Amino acid sequence: MESIDNVLNEAANLVGKNHVVHDLETLAFYSTDIFSTANEQAVAIIRPGNADELIHVSQICIKNEVPLIVRGGGASYTGGYLPVIKNTVMIDTQRLKNIEINAEDMFVTVEPGVTWLELYEALKPLGLRTPFWGPFSGRVSTIGGSMSYHAISHGTNNSVSADSLAGMQVIIGNGDVIETGSKGNSLNTSPFYRYYGPDLGGLFLGDSGALGIKTRITLKLTKFPQGFAACSFGFPDFEHLFLAMSEISKTGIISDNHGLDPRKQKTAIMEMENTNPLVAAKSIFLSSKNPLDGLLQIMKLGFAGRDFLKKSAFSGHFTSEGFNNKEAKVKLAAARSIAQKYGKEVANSIPIFLHANPFMP
Ligand SMILES: Cc1cc2nc3c(=O)[nH]c(=O)nc-3n(C[C@H](O)[C@H](O)[C@H](O)COP(=O)(O)OP(=O)(O)OC[C@H]3O[C@@H](n4cnc5c(N)ncnc54)[C@H](O)[C@@H]3O)c2cc1C
The missing domain is CATH 3.30.43.10 (Uridine Diphospho-n-acetylenolpyruvylglucosamine Reductase, domain 2)
Structure with missing residues (x-):
């Protein structure tokens, strides 16, 4: 004692x-x-x-x-x-909130208690994002926790939390503080690059904190994609959903490719229903490329109502990103032509809502 x-x-x-x-x-x-x-x-x-x-x-x-x-x-x-x-x-780690953005060399160093939502909001006005940019729980979950847990969900081309890593400062079991990646060399270079000698950073990813405590984490930055497009399909059973998702994922052009079983589908729709329509409309409007696009999205959502998936047991939701909407739409068209072989297109309310509210309330 x-x-x-x-x-x-x-x-x-x-x-x-x-x-x-x-x-x-x-x-x-x-x-x-x-x-x-x-x-x-x-x-x-x-x-x-x-x-x-x-x-x-x-x-x-x-x-x-x-x-x-x-x-x-x-x-x-x-x-x-x-x-x-x-x-x-x-x-x-809830008080560890420092964020240092290096837009010139395209990396950001955070203290481990920064949440994914906090990072997203700090980067978005600068037109920047990390390759993996958070789990659905990103409103509360932290970068330190996610790097220790191999989080997945929001990421360009299916990237996971590990794909965003450039370097880490870690305190290990004997109390020594080490740097992984380019900052770990004897010249204490900037932490811009993960692969500098053996990938020491990889050792501490997904370790549940058992191998060390992450004290500062540097993530790579990418430009925030300006183009976005989304479509949704209903499928009669799991096999059809699986075949569509599997074939679409092999094209490598889809940013988000997720399927919902009947239970999850109900939860997603309930979540949309529980969100104040004005708040939902505002978030969709703010996340749209321009006011006209925002109004169109809100109108579409209104027309589709909540019944659009009643006839489908399973649903698949596909989104694409690009330099501009044109590129995103070209990519989405390829996904759509695959999905049409297995299911029926329905209103894209779920991916539009999720795009505007990526982190669960
Ligand atoms: C509603 C909901 C939605 C979710 N959505 C997703 C999702 O989309 N994708 C997904 O992958 N997971 C998801 N999760 C699971 C979970 O939220 C994630 O794994 C998240 O990354 C955990 O982060 P956290 O900050 O809450 O970590 P914690 O739960 O606090 O900790 C997780 C682990 O990391 C360790 N740890 C925390 N900080 C450090 C540090 N600084 N150094 C070393 N070790 C540390 C802890 O000891 C623990 O072992 C979800 C959970 C809920 C409840």
Whole structure:
């Protein structure tokens, strides 16, 4: 117990007393993830205020041989951040929000507690995005958590979280701080490039935080595509949906290719229904290329109503991106001609809604 008291006192001196929390209600909350409850509760939650404090807090725990675990947005459901042994300290990254954009060399360095929505909103006005740009849970899930979990969903040409990585600063088990990628060489070059010698970064991707704590993460930047097009199809059964998705994915021209089973389809439509129509219309309008396009999309959604999928058990939703709408439409036409072999085209309300609201409320 003495070492835990040391850790909590030292940490409180560093991050401030208010950011070392151990009331029972908070500890109970932090001992659950989306699906399960831990057998052991953490002894305290520590919330460092910047990446350097995160490093120092981790080193204090390591020096005192106190087990530590990191929690990002807490939106995972496989026990990744739940304590498994007594006297574990949990580090919460929710205050680590720094974002440094290098638009010249096309990379962005973030602290691990930045959410995908926060990054998306910081980059969009500059016409920039990362190749993988977030899971559906990106309103709360963090870049540190997703890089540790191999997140998938929103990404150009099916890219996953690992595809966005340029470099990482990681604190490893003995308390040393290492840099992966180009920043890791002896000249401390800028972190613009992942493949500089053996791919050390890969070791820490999808590790659930077990191999080290990510303290700063650098992601590659790409231009935000100006063109967007979407279509949806209803399919009589899973096999037809699968054949269409499989053939379309092989073309490599579709940005998002996702299918919904009857249950998920119902949930997606309910989500659209639960969204205030004015809020939905506003988000679609704001995400459209120009006011006319925005109005057209909203009208189409209104005409389609909520019944457009009633006759189809399964549905497939396909979106394409390009330099401009023309390029996106050419790509989508190729996907459409494949989907027509297996199903029937329906209103594209679901992908239009998702395009405007990529991160679930
Ligand atoms: C409604 C909903 C929608 C979802 N949609 C998707 C989706 O589209 N795609 C998808 O892949 N997943 C999805 N998920 C699952 C989950 O949200 C993602 O895996 C997300 O990437 C987790 O990020 P997080 O910040 O919440 O991480 P947490 O749940 O906080 O942590 C995840 C793991 O990362 C570790 N970790 C956190 N921060 C660090 C750090 N700085 N250094 C080292 N390790 C760290 C934790 O210890 C833990 O092992 C969804 C979940 C929900 C509830």
